[in-house]
Amino acid sequence: MSRLLPALALLLLALPPARAEDPQGATAESLRLVRLAMEAKLRAGDALLASGDLAGALRAYDEAVVLYREAASTREAAPPPAVVVEETREGGALDRALAWLAAHQDVRDLGMWDADGFAKHDPPGRQSEGPGMAHYDVGVTALATLAFLACGYTDRGEVRQNPYAANVRQALRYLMTMQDDEGCFGTRASQHFIYNHALATAAMAEAYGLTRNPRYKKPAQDGLDFLLRARNPYMAWRYAPRGGENDTSVTSLCVLALRAGETAGLEVDRAAYQGALAWIDKMTDPDTGAVGYIVRGGVSARPEGMQDRFPAERTQAMTAAGVLTRLLCGEDPATSEAIRKGLARCGGKPPVWDPQDGSVDLYYWYLGALAFSRSGDAAWLGWRDALAAALEKGQRPDGSFDPADAWGRDGGRVYATAVGALCLRLARLGPRAG
Numbered sequence: 001m002s003r004l005l006p007a008l009a010l011l012l013l014a015l016p017p018a019r020a021e022d023p024q025g026a027t028a029e030s031l032r033l034v035r036l037a038m039e040a041k042l043r044a045g046d047a048l049l050a051s052g053d054l055a056g057a058l059r060a061y062d063e064a065v066v067l068y069r070e071a072a073s074t075r076e077a078a079p080p081p082a083v084v085v086e087e088t089r090e091g092g093a094l095d096r097a098l099a100w101l102a103a104h105q106d107v108r109d110l111g112m113w114d115a116d117g118f119a120k121h122d123p124p125g126r127q128s129e130g131p132g133m134a135h136y137d138v139g140v141t142a143l144a145t146l147a148f149l150a151c152g153y154t155d156r157g158e159v160r161q162n163p164y165a166a167n168v169r170q171a172l173r174y175l176m177t178m179q180d181d182e183g184c185f186g187t188r189a190s191q192h193f194i195y196n197h198a199l200a201t202a203a204m205a206e207a208y209g210l211t212r213n214p215r216y217k218k219p220a221q222d223g224l225d226f227l228l229r230a231r232n233p234y235m236a237w238r239y240a241p242r243g244g245e246n247d248t249s250v251t252s253l254c255v256l257a258l259r260a261g262e263t264a265g266l267e268v269d270r271a272a273y274q275g276a277l278a279w280i281d282k283m284t285d286p287d288t289g290a291v292g293y294i295v296r297g298g299v300s301a302r303p304e305g306m307q308d309r310f311p312a313e314r315t316q317a318m319t320a321a322g323v324l325t326r327l328l329c330g331e332d333p334a335t336s337e338a339i340r341k342g343l344a345r346c347g348g349k350p351p352v353w354d355p356q357d358g359s360v361d362l363y364y365w366y367l368g369a370l371a372f373s374r375s376g377d378a379a380w381l382g383w384r385d386a387l388a389a390a391l392e393k394g395q396r397p398d399g400s401f402d403p404a405d406a407w408g409r410d411g412g413r414v415y416a417t418a419v420g421a422l423c424l425r426l427a428r429l430g431p432r433a434g
Contacts, residue, residue, distance in 0.1 A: 096399030111170030132412025138186035183222030209264030289341025291322030
């Protein structure tokens, strides 16, 4: 049964959102009801297991599997991708990225990924370049953990089946040790600590959803509660909890964490979604669909002094963040003009690996891939192909990615490789995948 629980959670997470009218007859409402029924069966199984009723728990979990199979059988099969990212145990692109991450984790010490000191794991005289900043250790550890979880690697399983169980287990332990009494993950010394916290909360919520391990439930819920308290009344988030300011980048990651928690069955105040949508509406140019960072329809932010090196017109990161936020908050892509226009803008700015002209933007590519893959938009096929091609060009033989985007000096090679792995995983999804 230890392998059954993660499988059930994966099925629940993998069940894609339905369009308003599905050619196979699975309406959005019916699929929503199936999700609710599956979640109820999983919760019932958890309760029965906790009470010692093993047989009853197994029956409940079996019924959840039946519900999934019935729902899945009503949906059309996803077409094969036009570009398939190689993924084999012998050295596919995604496996190489994960192997590099595993080899550069402080697994015998704290369990973290050291943003600025990861190269100590390289052979003498062959240290990798691209250090990040130490105050992002929690954030890059969360991103690396999310990459393993996205590929189905949890903290459980035999080494033959899950060679990364120890890596995930140590990483989650590290994140838990970095949570304070108020539920915040990581130090608050950095102005941008909320990024670390949102990503760590998402990782902990995903881990709980995939494993149902009660050890992760309270840290995940405490992290969600901190996010909910940090939100500005009737609006969204920025750097300071309830500081009165909002921005699209922070808001999108906070909503991503909340949705991970809600999918895992944790408690989330859904009023937060309405506040997030209110901010995204405020930032969206209704004519073009462009979403701004702190100004309606404006450009993406850039680190101080990096505007010329990474021209804002090379990216649509905030438009992708806005579209993703709308989708995560439940806006229907079949009827939303803002989503349609936003995706069209992103479609006109596909991924390109060209470090010389500032085109590399792994942050944009990750948010864009999440938005496209959730939307069911046909343009995802071409955008995904461009993403796969850019990643193939940018990946080093050792499996890592150069920190060649505007945020590379902050997160470093660990950030770039973790986000690259997440993008590689998303590049394998069909157009209806969630």
